[in-house]
Amino acid sequence: MINRVTHQTVQRSTLANLQLNLDRMSGLQGSLSSGKLITKPSDDPSGTAKAMQFRAEQRAAEQAARNAADGSSWLTTADTALQTSLAGLRRARDLTVQGASTGVLNATAREALALEIEGLRDALLSQANTSYIGRSVFAGTSDADTAFTGPTGTPPYTWTGTAGATVERRLAPDTTVRVDVDGRAAFGEGDDSVFAVLDRIATDLRAGADVNPRLNEIDTRMTAMLGEIAGVGSRQNQVLSAQDRIEKTLVDLKGSIAAVEDIDLAATLVDLQAQEVSYQAALGAASRVLQPSLLDFLR
Structure with missing residues (x-):
């Protein structure tokens, strides 16, 4: 059986992935600005205990x-x-x-x-x-x-x-x-x-x-x-x-303490740059997915 994929399904999936990329990038930016891997216990319970x-x-x-x-x-x-x-x-x-x-x-x-x-x-x-x-x-x-x-x-x-x-x-x-x-x-x-x-x-x-x-x-x-x-x-x-x-x-x-809490600056910068590229790619994909209008379906 072939599942029906609607345009709305594609939109929702694309927006969810876009939000996920944005959240990851925000987390990396927060870590880079604070210099800390752990800002709250839920970030790493085991590391917090240590x-x-x-x-x-x-x-x-x-x-x-x-x-x-x-x-x-x-x-x-x-x-x-x-x-x-x-x-x-x-x-x-x-x-x-x-x-x-x-x-x-x-x-x-x-x-x-x-x-x-x-x-x-x-x-x-x-x-x-x-x-x-x-x-x-x-x-x-x-x-x-x-x-x-x-x-x-x-x-x-x-x-x-x-x-x-x-x-x-x-x-x-x-x-x-x-x-x-x-x-x-x-x-x-x-x-x-x-x-x-x-x-x-x-x-x-x-x-x-x-x-x-x-x-x-x-x-x-x-x-x-x-x-x-x-x-x-x-x-x-x-x-x-x-x-x-x-x-x-x-x-x-x-x-x-630094080994548990502090970020690896070089690695975090590389991860942030990679995430920015991923986010830009996700934006490009979203622009194409969300581009069709009602007139495109009536053609």
């Missing part, structure tokens, strides 16, 4: 990068304070060595040494109370204004931090790093603090006493401070390594 997963990982990596940057700033602040404190403590030791020469220095010279040592004590106390964005780097999670009370405190040179409560930053789902420093370990506390040691040296100098035994006390505090500096350096290296790793992860994720 892109969402990649973006979730990207957000996590970006947060880790912010954590690492903040942790690096904490550690840099603490390291600078410790290095400055160590330099001051070395100067105090040199002055103590000078003051041990009891047979050479008169009362005026010993008073001058005592005053300079007290100045170094105040400078060390200031470094011990260093803060970063309003948080003391030597007091853990404590919200106290300073990590150590001053010489007029009751008792003097008390550490105001919270024992065992450390400040940490997460660098990965299973990796955290401590970014603060235990002020008691670095500077001591109370009578065992470096500040109290310098007070005793200044008192002995004014009294004309032998300060040579105080050198061991300074050396003990210097050893403790060097240990904390080494710990800070180790953690800084950990943070720097994490930053490099996170940066590489972010680059890889951006590439993965």
